[in-house]
Amino acid sequence: MNIIVCVKQVPDTTEVRIDPVTKNLVREGVKAIINPFDMYAIEEGLRLKEKFGGKVTAITMGPPQAEAILREAISLGCDDVVLVSDRGFAGSDTLATGYTLSKAIEKIKDYDLIICGKQAIDGDTAQVGPGIAATLDIAQIAYVRKVEEIKDGYITAERATEAGYEVVQSKLPCLLTVVKEINDPRLPSLKGKMRAKSAVVTVWKAADILAEESRIGLKGSPTWVLNIFTPPPRSKGKIFAGEPQEAVDQLFESVKGLLH
Amino acid sequence: MIDYLLTEEQTMIRDMARQITDEKIRPVAAEYDHTEKFPWDIMKVMGKSDLFGVYIDQKYGGMGGGVFELCLATEEFSRGCAGIAICYSASALGAYPIILHGSEEQKMKYLPAIAKGEKLAAFGLTEPAAGSDASAIQTTAEKKGDHYILNGTKHFITNGGEAEIYTIIAMTDKSKGPRGASLFVVEKGTPGFTFGKKEDKLGIRASATRELIFDNCKIPKENLIGREGTGFIAAMRTFDMSRPGIGAQAVGIAQGALDAALKYAKQRKQFGKSISTFQGIQWMLADMATETEAARALVYASAREVNAGKKDVGTHSAMAKLYASDVAMKVATDAVQIFGGYGYLKEYPAEKYMRDAKITQIYEGTNQIQRNIIAMGLIKESAK
The missing domain is CATH 1.10.540.10 (Acyl-CoA dehydrogenase/oxidase, N-terminal domain)
Incomplete structure (x- = not known):
């Protein structure tokens, strides 16, 4: 069971600032971490490896500094890591990123499962995972909250929906994006950290993965960002205090008022 | 720091x-x-x-x-x-x-x-009648063929009931006093080895403290650690190694209490300003921080001495345990004071540090026993 986990380096803050002029995320002075949703992807990969054997390869596209999060992936237990890094990738939107990662995955070749976090906490698009599956032309199950079974070349998983969940079966290889309900990510181990310190991080450039120039970076990114803004903070909820009957009556009146 | x-x-x-x-x-x-x-x-x-x-x-x-x-x-x-x-x-x-x-x-x-x-793992030395006087242990280990038969009761054993591996001191020859004590490994589940009630404690309540009861508990002779008669010396050497650990526990408690008190002092407003602006509180915090750091320095120095394989580390490790635990008790008590009435409530973190600190002055040799060890070391050293 060979598993590829896609991870992203994101700023360590939930209060991401956006440059009002360039509309880009302000990354300076903010510590970079593994995208929290990707931690669930790593954990699931490690658990499946512990169950079925094989290996887990963590892969990221990013600047040379993104090496740090790959070392963290090793300290958690990932066997191999690949950094896909090239100046030519700068300005990639989700389409170009999905394409680039899928080219790197094609180069890794031998895999049964690709696992991604459901989305990154900076861009929140949730598009790269499905984009990789589409480019590779393999099946995908998004928003997986539980892997039920992997048997005879098939995977059965529960995917969370707004109303509940669906049980989906797919042929392998397959790409999953996972939600936080799927597991409780482990902390790194001391031995893992020692290994991470001396591990060699493989770096692949655009040419190494045979990426077409027209499909990477700005050229390969059809997305036009017109505006990005911080949504207004959610206003405080209203609390109806008092006896239950009284409070319910007030709540009912209030909702009725909204409907008119 | x-x-x-x-x-x-x-x-x-x-x-x-x-x-x-x-x-x-x-x-x-x-x-x-x-x-x-x-x-x-x-x-x-x-x-x-x-x-x-x-x-x-x-x-x-x-x-x-x-x-x-x-x-x-x-x-x-x-x-x-x-x-x-x-x-x-x-x-x-x-x-x-x-x-x-x-x-x-x-x-x-x-x-x-x-x-x-x-x-x-857990270590079993203390008995109802053998606390500070560790040489008064009553538990016996009688050799019968390929086995030892253990009889007696240990109490106040940390990790008792939860641990799988117990190192136990028992008398193989009562007539020899401390020189008749030996160390054994006893595994949980060995017939004749059971646990007494779990103690309801003032502090360190997440930990389990239980009696160990040996009733004709038969263990293979391979479970003897070292030679017969070396148990008491082995126990004393073990404590030489473990005392800095209690010192470290005490330093952690002191640091936790100090951090909580400092945070609270900055938030708490009285007379129109934060209480951390009052010199009375500042001086308390300054003393707490200084003493905690001094305790840490002593604990680290003694632990590093142990790591380096120095002989006769007993005096210094006793100093580390003694000083750090007294500091933990004082700092935690002062933290409760800074929290005022809230410090007395379980809803706030201060009182737990104070309850937890107290045990560090008692176990692994009371602080009075530590002073005995230090004094004996001093006198021995001066006679050289």
Whole structure:
């Protein structure tokens, strides 16, 4: 069971600032971490490896500094890591990123499962995972909250929906994006950290993965960002205090008022 | 905090323990204190992170460090919860007799599981009639063919009932007094080995403290650690190694209490301003910080001496345990004072530090016994 986990380096803050002029995320002075949703992807990969054997390869596209999060992936237990890094990738939107990662995955070749976090906490698009599956032309199950079974070349998983969940079966290889309900990510181990310190991080450039120039970076990114803004903070909820009957009556009146 | 010039690996151990403390221990410390449930969840996390092996040789699956590394982890855990921390460090206390005096076979058999945190260890010396007077132990081990038969009761045993591996002191020859004591490994589940009630304690309530009852408990003769008659000396050497750990626990408690008091003093407003602007509070905080740092320096110095393999570390490790535990008690009490009325409430963190601190002045040799050890060391040294 060979598993590829896609991870992203994101700023360590939930209060991401956006440059009002360039509309880009302000990354300076903010510590970079593994995208929290990707931690669930790593954990699931490690658990499946512990169950079925094989290996887990963590892969990221990013600047040379993104090496740090790959070392963290090793300290958690990932066997191999690949950094896909090239100046030519700068300005990639989700389409170009999905394409680039899928080219790197094609180069890794031998895999049964690709696992991604459901989305990154900076861009929140949730598009790269499905984009990789589409480019590779393999099946995908998004928003997986539980892997039920992997048997005879098939995977059965529960995917969370707004109303509940669906049980989906797919042929392998397959790409999953996972939600936080799927597991409780482990902390790194001391031995893992020692290994991470001396591990060699493989770096692949655009040419190494045979990426077409027209499909990477700005050229390969059809997305036009017109505006990005911080949504207004959610206003405080209203609390109806008092006896239950009284409070319910007030709540009912209030909702009725909204409907008119 | 003073820069103690830790090695890269020591820094890694401290940071790892700190992460576990902040992410896993702090959120549940009050709950474990209240329910007295044994913190197996946390033990598992510590085990998976390799922290149970920091003082164990790499040959047996450990990280190859020593008492100092054990102290670094224990201090961090104690900042979050001294009760949970002692479950961790009591396992080391149980393992040390095997490390110091065990045979290669015994080390291979027991240490890897302890290093991985798969099994906890515990040390059994104290008895109802043998506390400070450790030489008064009544538990006997009678040799019969290929076996020893153990009879007697140990009490106040940390990790009792939860641990799988127990190192036990019993008399193989009562007529010889302390020289008739021997050390044994007894595994949980051995017929004739049962546990008494779990004690309801003032502090360190997440930890389990139980009686160990040996009723014609038959163990193979291979479970003898070292030779017959060396048990008392082995126990004293074990305490020489473990005392800095209690010092580290005390430093962690003091630091945790200080951090809580400082945070509260900055938030709490009286007479129109934060109470941290009052000199009376400032001087308390300054003394708390200074004494905590002094205790840390002494604990680290004594632990490093142990790591370096120096002989006669007893006096200094007794000083570390004595001083740090007295500081922990004082700092925690002052933290409660700074919290005022809120400090007396269980809803706030201060009172737990105070309850947890008290035991560090009592166990692993009361602070009065520590003074005896220090004085004996002084007198012996001056006679040279």
